[in-house]
Structures are given as structure tokens and as C-alpha cells.
Amino acid sequence: MTNRHDFAGTVPVRAHHQFDQAALERWMEENVAGYAGPLTIDQFKGGQSNPTYRLSTPGRSYVLRRKPSGALLKGGHAVEREARVMAALGQADFPVPYIHGLCTDDSVIGSWFFVMDMIEGRTFWDASFSDVSRHDRAAYMDAMNATLARLHMIDAASIDLSDFGKHGRYVARQVARWSDQYISDDLAGRHPSMDLLINWLPRHLPAAEEVAILHGDFRADNMIFHPSEPRVLAVLDWELSTLGDPLVDLAYHVMMFRMPSDILGGIASLDSAALGLPDEAAYVDAYCRRTGRDGIPNLDFYIAFNMFRFAAILHGIKGRVARGTASNADAHAMGERFARVAELAWAQAKRVG
Structure with missing residues (x-):
């Protein structure tokens, strides 16, 4: 592993x-x-x-x-x-x-x-922040939460990004894009859970969407923290950034609460209270307070979608390995995790109904 x-x-x-x-x-x-x-x-x-x-x-x-x-x-x-x-x-x-x-x-x-x-600081490779003391972990988690909320509150037009993506139907377009990419990459193979999701997701799309600047891959290891303080100095890896529904960005980030430790540094199997971490509900509530929301009733759908999208990304890595263009020495192992994430995504979809 x-x-x-x-x-x-x-x-x-x-x-x-x-x-x-x-x-x-x-x-x-x-x-x-x-x-x-x-x-x-x-x-x-x-x-x-x-x-x-x-x-x-x-x-x-x-x-x-x-x-x-x-x-x-x-x-x-x-x-x-x-x-x-x-x-x-x-x-x-x-x-x-x-x-x-x-x-x-x-x-x-x-x-x-x-x-x-080059921003000098600390990078954490798991969402449990195991490298800092139990007393400080909640503050590091909250720094991520505050940074994401701050991103979603920036007016794209005010920084000349009003044309950085299409407005409206973001989730539908994303489902179509990643479905097409998955289907077109013959070298990486198919999986039954992905095929089920490709049929299920279009029938459960949100009725309405907001528009905000999205990071697209917001997680602990895509941030540089201050060398000794729970403060985000830089958010990195903006390849998937665009304009779209901010709840997609949030759900991808919150997905850490439902992922195993060897996939995206997830914390699903950990005792959050014992480790000094907030639970998923408290973390979502903090984001809602910062962005003026009453709650997120369709969070399970957004997480199912994000797991599907991440599975499609892993599927693409498998394809790059097969073509010999993978940029990372661990790409083969990442590609092999594709099947597990596809199965997790379908399990989330079944929670929605």
C-alpha cells in the first residue's frame, strides 16, 4: 500500500x-x-x-x-x-x-x-492532520473550511473571471463530460458501478444551482500551511477549477469523511472525537454559517457525484499508465484504486435512493 x-x-x-x-x-x-x-x-x-x-x-x-x-x-x-x-x-x-x-x-x-x-511551509498528506498535536487539529481543519468558504464568496466578475466557465447546469455538464471521458478511454476498461452511475446521475440532478469559483480538487494535500500555525498560505493544483455549483466543491472536500485512509487521505475509519477532529455534520455546519446557508439537504447526491468524478479521474490515470504518459511513479497504484472508488460512489448513490 x-x-x-x-x-x-x-x-x-x-x-x-x-x-x-x-x-x-x-x-x-x-x-x-x-x-x-x-x-x-x-x-x-x-x-x-x-x-x-x-x-x-x-x-x-x-x-x-x-x-x-x-x-x-x-x-x-x-x-x-x-x-x-x-x-x-x-x-x-x-x-x-x-x-x-x-x-x-x-x-x-x-x-x-x-x-x-515556491511557497515554503507544511503539507499534510492526510485529512486527520496526524502530524500535529490533537489540541491543534480542529484549528487546521477549520482553516481549510474557512478558506473554501472564502473562495466561494468571491465575486468572479470582480476579478475578471466571469467567463471562466459556463453559467448554469454545471452538474449536468460535468456528469456528461466525465461519462464521455470514461466511456472513450478503452485502454482503462469498464466497471459495473460506473455504468450504473452513468445512468443514475442524470436522473437525480439538482433542481437549481448557484455559480461560484470552484477549485475542483480542494483537499489538505493541495494546500501549503504556515510552518507552525494553522493557517493556509497557498492553495495549489487548480487544474479542475471553473465556475459552477459551490456545493460540488464542498462535497468533494467533505468526501474525506467517507473515504478510507489510503484514498485521498480519508478519515472514514477514524474516531474523530478521539483525534480532536470535528465530525462531518459539524464541519458542514461551519461552512454553512460562513456562507449564510441553513443546511445542505442533498449532500449525499453531491458526494455520490464527486466519488463518480474521482473514479473517472482514476480511470484516466489507468489509461495514461497504459499509454505510457503517466507523470507520477505511483500512477499505477492510483489507477488500481479506480474500482474501489467506483463501488463507494455507487454505495453513496443508493443512500439517496
């Missing part, structure tokens, strides 16, 4: 993710204010979708995030969207790294990429 901590840190750049360092240095000199080499490049162990690198110079460090090479599924690996949304949110003083530049010229390193600040 792979430990999520195995994703931490860097390794030498993997052979199939190497590129022309001199070309990158020339681009940095022309596009990054204050850049001064020499440059050392390492690859982060994490990054299932888009290869991610640490760029170190004598004076400071940066992060480069790029599209993978090879055949890519339509609409995936959108580093340009990540760069755009983080640059915009930075204007609203939301915790994201500063974006130095986006390159859409494949001739530089072989694919599109962007460069952002």
Missing part, C-alpha cells in the same frame, strides 16, 4: 520528463523579473496529472508546472487555466502563489507551462 507521504519532496527529473534546461533559462531571463541563475531543477514526487518541478537559484526558488508530453485527453492538463485563476485570485488576496509567467510556445520545453513562486 502506498503511503501518501511518499509523494512529498523532490527527486531528480525523471528521464521521460526531462527538457532543454538552457531553453528554460533563456525564457526565465526574458519573462521572470529579478531572475538570476544558475538554475537547478528537481521534480516533485507528487503531481498525478501535470509534471511539476522545483526551480532553485542562489537567490530564490520557483515552481514550474507543465502539460505532460504525448497524446492527451481533450480538455485535460489545462495549465493555462491554472495560471489564469491563480493570477486573478491573487488580486483578491486569496492565498495562492504569485504567477510569474505562462508559456504557450511548445518549442521552449516541449509543452505549455507556467512558473510561480
